[in-house]
Amino acid sequence: MQKVRRVISVVVQNEAQVLARVSGLFAGRGYNIDSLTVASIPNSDMSHITIVTRGSQRVIEQITKQLHKIIPVYKVVEHSSMVEKEMVLIKFPLNENVNIANIQALFEAYNGSIVNASDKMIIAMAADESKRIDHCVEAASIYKPIEVVRSGVVAMERQ
Amino acid sequence: MKISGAQMVCEAINLESVDFVFGYPGGAIMNVYDEIYKQDGFKHILTRHEQAAVHAADAYARVSGKVGVAMVTSGPGFTNAVTGIATAYTDSTPLVVISGQVPLALIGTDGFQEVDAVGISRSCTKHNYLVNDINELPRILKEAFYIAKSGRPGPVLVDIPKDITSEIAEFKYPDSVNIPTYKPSYNGNNRQIKKAVDAILEAKKPLLYIGGGTVLSNAYQDVREFATLTGIPAVETLMARGVMGDSNELLIGMLGMHGSYAANMAMSEADLIISLGARFDDRVTGKLSEFAKYADIIHIDIDPANIGKIVDVDYPIVGDVRTVVEKITDSIKDKIKPQRYEVWRDILKRYNEVHPLTFEDSNDVIKPQWAIKRVGELIGEKATITSDVGQHQMWAAQFYPFDRPRQWINSGGLGTMGFGLPAAIGAKVADSEKIVVNVTGDGSILMNVQELVTASEYKIPVINVILNNHFLGMVRQWQTFFYDKRYSETDLSYQPNWKKLAEACGGIGYDVTTKEEFDAAIKDSIEKNQVSFVNVAVDRFENVLPMVPAGGALYNMMLEYKER
Numbered sequence: 001m002q003k004v005r006r007v008i009s010v011v012v013q014n015e016a017q018v019l020a021r022v023s024g025l026f027a028g029r030g031y032n033i034d035s036l037t038v039a040s041i042p043n044s045d046m047s048h049i050t051i052v053t054r055g056s057q058r059v060i061e062q063i064t065k066q067l068h069k070i071i072p073v074y075k076v077v078e079h080s081s082m083v084e085k086e087m088v089l090i091k092f093p094l095n096e097n098v099n100i101a102n103i104q105a106l107f108e109a110y111n112g113s114i115v116n117a118s119d120k121m122i123i124a125m126a127a128d129e130s131k132r133i134d135h136c137v138e139a140a141s142i143y144k145p146i147e148v149v150r151s152g153v154v155a156m157e158r159q
Numbered sequence: 160m161k162i163s164g165a166q167m168v169c170e171a172i173n174l175e176s177v178d179f180v181f182g183y184p185g186g187a188i189m190n191v192y193d194e195i196y197k198q199d200g201f202k203h204i205l206t207r208h209e210q211a212a213v214h215a216a217d218a219y220a221r222v223s224g225k226v227g228v229a230m231v232t233s234g235p236g237f238t239n240a241v242t243g244i245a246t247a248y249t250d251s252t253p254l255v256v257i258s259g260q261v262p263l264a265l266i267g268t269d270g271f272q273e274v275d276a277v278g279i280s281r282s283c284t285k286h287n288y289l290v291n292d293i294n295e296l297p298r299i300l301k302e303a304f305y306i307a308k309s310g311r312p313g314p315v316l317v318d319i320p321k322d323i324t325s326e327i328a329e330f331k332y333p334d335s336v337n338i339p340t341y342k343p344s345y346n347g348n349n350r351q352i353k354k355a356v357d358a359i360l361e362a363k364k365p366l367l368y369i370g371g372g373t374v375l376s377n378a379y380q381d382v383r384e385f386a387t388l389t390g391i392p393a394v395e396t397l398m399a400r401g402v403m404g405d406s407n408e409l410l411i412g413m414l415g416m417h418g419s420y421a422a423n424m425a426m427s428e429a430d431l432i433i434s435l436g437a438r439f440d441d442r443v444t445g446k447l448s449e450f451a452k453y454a455d456i457i458h459i460d461i462d463p464a465n466i467g468k469i470v471d472v473d474y475p476i477v478g479d480v481r482t483v484v485e486k487i488t489d490s491i492k493d494k495i496k497p498q499r500y501e502v503w504r505d506i507l508k509r510y511n512e513v514h515p516l517t518f519e520d521s522n523d524v525i526k527p528q529w530a531i532k533r534v535g536e537l538i539g540e541k542a543t544i545t546s547d548v549g550q551h552q553m554w555a556a557q558f559y560p561f562d563r564p565r566q567w568i569n570s571g572g573l574g575t576m577g578f579g580l581p582a583a584i585g586a587k588v589a590d591s592e593k594i595v596v597n598v599t600g601d602g603s604i605l606m607n608v609q610e611l612v613t614a615s616e617y618k619i620p621v622i623n624v625i626l627n628n629h630f631l632g633m634v635r636q637w638q639t640f641f642y643d644k645r646y647s648e649t650d651l652s653y654q655p656n657w658k659k660l661a662e663a664c665g666g667i668g669y670d671v672t673t674k675e676e677f678d679a680a681i682k683d684s685i686e687k688n689q690v691s692f693v694n695v696a697v698d699r700f701e702n703v704l705p706m707v708p709a710g711g712a713l714y715n716m717m718l719e720y721k722e723r
Contacts, residue, residue, distance in 0.1 A: 017277060
């Protein structure tokens, strides 16, 4: 069966073990995790977990159902029409050959900018859809980055 | 009222009206055992191994319909219990397991007898708790019992650090639970039910596919009534034996790898499968692409994750089997006549006549199937049958005349050898009116043989019928069929003296080689009312048949084994 990429949001009771329950489910049942982010939801005792996964339609359906079965899981949303964003931080060496303006321009094209500079390096960030972040990282490679850190995806339904 | 954590545990168990707890003490759980000593509510049964404690609690739950409770200490006490917990999880038994844990301050320090119990059991419990505040203990205990028995039942672990059991706090056991994230649905969607009813009215060859969920939801009377009303024939899974009752003409038989020819053909030829609390296990379906090829499927299950997991379902209904079957019956009552499926029933009846479940009896050696049938004749409905795992289990499922659900207690999903004897203890404790027979093999029985001592000490008379073929029979059978008879590590010719072993532990032993001796041993064993070993020398090379080879189509059964 054909594999599809899916972004799934899981709203969970903010309690001990809950992330282990969710990630353990994926490990134990052999499901894929492309990325996973988690943070608490303001003014509540819940947390929001966003998981990017891939699998056949049957597997994706099982994932959402199995997630539902975890007792502290409140809500599972398999996103269809969503706004999806990911952030990346990239560190570049700074020397006379580097053109900072070019780097700034590149990151501006991906909703980003230079966020830190020292005498030896600069750090730039971009926030965009995952695919566009791929492009950004690829384009940035000509400036010989030292380190690339991606945040994983967060998503929200449009409606 | 202010009491200790240990007292809270005992209070909760008593308030849940559990009358027997199975367990084994140790350092981290000692405070609770001290309170057990002082209280006069539930009785505690000391098994001789933690695995056995959990199996006994499991069988107690399966027979009584209540929540079973097992109690163990931290570290090895808990890890020993894991096999029992996983067994209960796979067969959806409502169970609360209380484990001791090292004191809070020691957690994470690799303390003596420390193990990450919630981490280890996460994937084989319905839910688990590590208690880190005494004030939460009453709520957690209440939730544990509620979660264990509601929705799709399952085991819940409550891991309690030792200092919490000695701490004192206010105790008020909640009357109800409030878990906003956990709301099982019982009723079934009415629109889906309507569609399912229409499908049943359209069908020409409908079939009831009855699974263990029917037993768990106490739906057997409703299911029998529905079957009688509509004349729809039924097949049972291993976990559902007894639901229809052996004498019920609508029961075609057990299906699956060692199911009857007629039951498997019924599945293969039906045009509508009505699945009641069954989960399309691979031992039932055989090759998926050939499974129930001509049928639409109505899948009624309380666990939505079971629906559409293995096969595509045309009419998914999430709900309790009993509630949904009642609704279906109500709306179909006046619209259907049992005569409608007469031809279909006749076809299946003929399959049963042409290829009945059978075996070739012998007067020289006891056939294991004969022994099972004989127990059925001698004890019948007065028995609760437990079993271990292997050939004997399949023969028991095939040949015992089960009359009611909760009469047949076996480890169907996980296939845990060593389940039978402790399960027999739990089953007898739960319903002492019944004669409990553990059908076992010379391999399985040794995996929890220490429980002979428990049975003797508490005067729990369970009869262990050891179908002794000096082999790990089921593996040997596969080696015969699929591995050119290379009997790798399955020959159990080196054996204990069974009679003496039973006697050494305070029971009675019988060595049986003839049918007369078999009858005499069973009768004597019932009369003496003591735990016993009936060691039956059976045909060494008998095979469980028919057989659907793993991965084969359900309709492609091996009906007999021919020497190559």
